[in-house]
Amino acid sequence: MDHKIDSVGSLNDRLLFAVPKKGRLHQPCLDLLSGSDIQFHRHNRLDIALVKNLPLALIFLPAADIPTFVGEGRVDLGITGRDQVAEHEADTPPTDTTGVVEVMNLGFGSCRLQVQVPENGPIQTSDQLVGKNVVTSFTALSKAYFRDLEAQRARMTPQANGDASKDLQTTIKFVGGSVEAACALGVADGIVDLVESGETMRAAGLKAIDTVVESTAVLISSKHPSDPKLLKKITSRIKGVITAQRFVLCTYNVSRKLLTKASHITPGKRAPTVTALEEEDWVAVQAMVERKQIANVMDELAELGATDILVTKIDNSRTTW
Ligand SMILES: Nc1ncnc2c1ncn2[C@@H]1O[C@H](COP(=O)(O)OP(=O)(O)OP(=O)(O)O)[C@@H](O)[C@H]1O
Numbered sequence: 001m002d003h004k005i006d007s008v009g010s011l012n013d014r015l016l017f018a019v020p021k022k023g024r025l026h027q028p029c030l031d032l033l034s035g036s037d038i039q040f041h042r043h044n045r046l047d048i049a050l051v052k053n054l055p056l057a058l059i060f061l062p063a064a065d066i067p068t069f070v071g072e073g074r075v076d077l078g079i080t081g082r083d084q085v086a087e088h089e090a091d092t093p094p095t096d097t098t099g100v101v102e103v104m105n106l107g108f109g110s111c112r113l114q115v116q117v118p119e120n121g122p123i124q125t126s127d128q129l130v131g132k133n134v135v136t137s138f139t140a141l142s143k144a145y146f147r148d149l150e151a152q153r154a155r156m157t158p159q160a161n162g163d164a165s166k167d168l169q170t171t172i173k174f175v176g177g178s179v180e181a182a183c184a185l186g187v188a189d190g191i192v193d194l195v196e197s198g199e200t201m202r203a204a205g206l207k208a209i210d211t212v213v214e215s216t217a218v219l220i221s222s223k224h225p226s227d228p229k230l231l232k233k234i235t236s237r238i239k240g241v242i243t244a245q246r247f248v249l250c251t252y253n254v255s256r257k258l259l260t261k262a263s264h265i266t267p268g269k270r271a272p273t274v275t276a277l278e279e280e281d282w283v284a285v286q287a288m289v290e291r292k293q294i295a296n297v298m299d300e301l302a303e304l305g306a307t308d309i310l311v312t313k314i315d316n317s318r319t320t321w
């Protein structure tokens with residue numbers, strides 16, 4: 001009974017944190033919560049979970065709805081894609097009190113919202129889609145994108161009669177998923193959809209001709225969160241986990257005369273930690289290295305003459321980079 005939500009009253013005095021309830025961002029968010037020691041038990045089918053060890057409640061919502069709840073200040077904190085924030089802002093421009101604040105880029109969930117057309121079709125540029133049919137799940141961003149192109153076209157071709165302005169109106173239609181099927185089904189001349197690996201796009205016989213938004217998952221907050229101190233604590237924990245995921249700890253031994261060159265390869269955050277060894281003229285070095293660089297860094301260190309190169313995973317951190 002202790003974590004059952006009996007009424008909205010049980011959420012009073014808790015910071016509300018929205019998390020994607022499904023889809024691409026769901027699991028990485030759960031990993032982030034667990035790394036931040038945010039402990040909760042989510043009851044079957046319940047979209048609200050009280051956190052056991054902090055005055056916090058998690059609200060599981062569709063990623064697309066999170067900017068609305070956070071932007072209106074109903075929820076204090078949230079994780080969603082930057083594409084969803086941009087879509088919300090294109091639809092509901094922020095004011096002094098509404099809208100969201102981007103607190104942190106979380107690094108995962110990278111993708112691009114791109115204009116796509118049939119690979120072997122007549123359309124080569126977005127401009128050629130003006131006045132045609134476009135299908136998307138991101139209608140506000142797509143409307144804003146094509147309104148700009150329409151305005152450019154209108155400036156270049158002063159209209160002789162009323163029909164010309166009708167030709168300039170691009171039709172933007174909403175579909176909730178499987179957007180890539182729209183061209184093959186004859187519903188659209190082009191689509192605006194997310195691309196990560198490009199596999200879906202290629203499988204549907206489409207190619208990208210422009211990018212509307214580059215996206216990653218972001219931590220967002222409302223403009224006036226209920227408990228700024230707790231929000232800061234959660235943010236700092238999440239930042240620690242993200243940094244730990246991004247970096248590894250590299251340790252190695254190197255002769256003192258090569259230390260300057262070795263320090264250039266592993267400069268660390270402030271500077272590498274250098275410890276004297278019992279063996280004269282040799283030192284042990286320890287430095288944080290970006291995970292995606294580590295193979296190259298190890299090659300370079302070995303080439304330089306460093307020995308006993310070891311790489312360890314960082315479980316958690318309280319550091320900023
Ligand atoms: N292929 C992808 N690669 C990386 N990130 C993606 C990808 N597709 C979507 N995303 C990110 O995840 C967010 C949520 O998309 P996802 O399709 O998982 O949502 P969903 O809530 O399951 O919605 P839907 O029911 O429409 O699929 C997107 O707004 C985007 O930021």
Ligand SMILES: O=P(O)(O)OC[C@H]1O[C@H](OP(=O)(O)OP(=O)(O)O)[C@H](O)[C@@H]1O
Nearest residue numbers: 177178179194195196197198199200201
């Ligand atoms: O470039 P890729 O790596 O192929 O990823 C892109 C696909 O991923 C998303 O769809 P998702 O799989 O979430 O399903 P949906 O079409 O039902 O939204 C997006 O809408 C693309 O269709």
